[in-house]
């Protein structure tokens with residue numbers, strides 16, 4: 001039984017296809033339409049899911065959607081009335097991606113069946129099952145976890161009217177314990193300060209997290225005034241510092257915030273120490289609140305297992321605190337934690353919770369996107385007129401280039417879903433070279449100096465380099481480890497200012513080809529670690545061979561390892 005799940009008109013539109021509860025494909029629309037974080041209808045992603053599985057729309061038993069528009073309308077009425085008349089501004093403010101106003105967005109969401117009919121030329125619109133947003137998040141984690149029972153926390157900017165869901169999963173059912181409603185939202189708190197610091201909310205939270213490592217503690221106490229910690233895992237924002245609850249995405253912080261913390265940083269303005277201190281203070285209050293919620297969930301459920309997802313669960317520094325300081329012993333953080341994962345979650349929710357089908361599938365990899373054969377790749381190489389050769393052993397030959405200090409694009413197998421490149425669409429370089437971070441930024445990535453690059457490490461050797469709380473593996477680059485003191489000089493290009501690293505542990509059974517690349521590098525250098533960053537240049541991660549070759553030709557890569565082919569820049573002037 002096939003179920004097609006969709007997320008659209010918010011952020012990170014995506015399509016997911018499950019068969020009898022197992023993931024068959026999950027594709028983010030941005031990877032195909034090349035518009036970062038796109039909220040457009042995921043036409044290409046749906047088509048790609050069907051193509052991957054070799055089926056047509058007639059084979060789909062049910063279509064699910066990650067949002068209940070009617071719940072948003074009903075759930076927000078009390079909010080509108082409470083902050084009336086200022087709340088009328090919400091009607092005119094952008095409220096999803098692409099600057100969609102709320103009513104227009106809700107109309108599109110409610111009519112998604114018609115959009116499917118039109119885009120795929122169906123005789124009639126399919127019946128769409130609308131699933132609550134946070135239940136979609138929760139289902140995307142718990143139902144594919146290895147746990148029979150678990151506490152579940154989902155947190156993001158907002159769903160229909162909820163920012164944080166506390167729930168318990170047992171077998172094939174999820175039961176809500178508590179909902180924290182908007183405007184009290186850790187995701188929106190982070191977005192507001194991201195905006196204050198001159199970055200784009202819902203895009204650049206990574207930058208703020210990276211900045212925090214350069215901050216001093218000067219503002220931490222003052223930030224305590226922003227969030228009120230309440231019993232039972234609840235929290236409230238001090239709304240005098242914000243405006244998004246009355247003005248949506250058009251105004252984030254208030255004059256009171258600027259009066260207390262200074263003027264907002266203009267886009268592209270110089271960085272001052274207070275900006276880094278602000279990022280650190282934000283990070284600390286989010287960690288403190290997150291820890292409070294997680295501890296309360298343990299106290300309420302007494303369960304040993306915790307599932308987390310939602311955009312806030314991408315905050316790996318907060319995750320580290322929760323791993324370290326709560327009594328939970330087992331964790332599953334579903335890595336497609338943004339709304340891209342709610343297409344999957346809505347489908348899983350329908351299958352298990354609504355149709356009452358049993359669970360059997362366990363999420364053990366994020367490689368759910370398209371894959372290309374050597375023949376398809378070679379066709380593109382020929383069409384782009386590049387000189388290449390077919391390698392006898394692509395891992396060994398590529399590792400040699402990396403060891404020699406080359407910047408290498410590594411394009412193999414099925415594309416990974418989620419925000420991180422996990423070794424199938426990655427740029428990999430030598431982490432031992434202290435100048436590598438600057439070179440990579442100058443030549444390809446063009447990132448701010450304060451953003452760290454992450455290491456991929458052979459899973460079986462991870463403990464020789466990193467200390468990850470409770471000895472967790474981190475196959476999705478979603479946990480932070482401390483780089484062991486004696487290794488900081490060995491892998492300087494992936495050691496952040498605070499001596500942490502967002503670790504990617506690579507297991508042979510999950511990604512044998514990438515595992516071999518790192519192993520071959522280890523044989524040459526004695527270091528089982530590569531610097532791994534996403535294969536792109538200020539664009540969505542490359543998806544197809546054409547994207548990869550064009551990115552390679554346009555930027556200053558040295559080598560492209562694509563399928564079994566090697567393209568060397570020197571021979572392609």
Ligand SMILES: [Fe+2]
Nearest residue numbers: 156158338339
């Ligand atoms: Fe969400």
